[in-house]
Amino acid sequence: VQLDYFISHQFAGVATALVDGIYTSNGIEPHFLPTCPVGREMANVRAYQDANPSTLVTLGSVEQNIFTPLLYSNPGLRLTGVASMMRQSPLCIASLKELNEGDTIGCHEDTVDLLKRIYPQLTIVASPRGTKNSDLLNA
Secondary structure, three states: OEOOOOOOOOHHHHHHHHHOOOHHHHHOOOOOOOOOOOOHHHHHHHHHHHHHOOOOOOOOOHHHHHHHHHHHHOOOHOOOOOOOOOOOOOOOOOOOOOOOOEEEEEEEEHHHHHHHHHHOOOOEEOOHHHHHHHHHHHH
16 A cells, blocks of 8 residues: 555545554455655555565555646556546645635645646745644744
8 A cells, every 4th residue: 555645534434444454354454555756656556566566556645637638648667546536626725815816735745736727826935744733833
């Protein structure tokens, strides 16, 4: 399993299944790949599956704004989207005030290009994973 982020609330189902032994009671022995830089998730999934052909399936999570263009540019990854949220994005913009030209939006590095296209009049900056929550709290 390649997560596209550190284990957190968004992976509550995965964590609950691990803690409650649901995987092992169903004969599944999950192996978690190390956290990787944004955009490497898909290549890691393919590399792991190729290096371990006896593995029935290798799964990963990746943001759809990374998945679609990367798979388009590299179809040799031979990956398939399952349980995807195409045309339905969990992405949201939170602001305590009206956004004006020149304002800054901080976001995760995998979303910078997308937000630059949506908000060309704003400054879009990447907020590293390790400080994302404190960056948000400190505006």
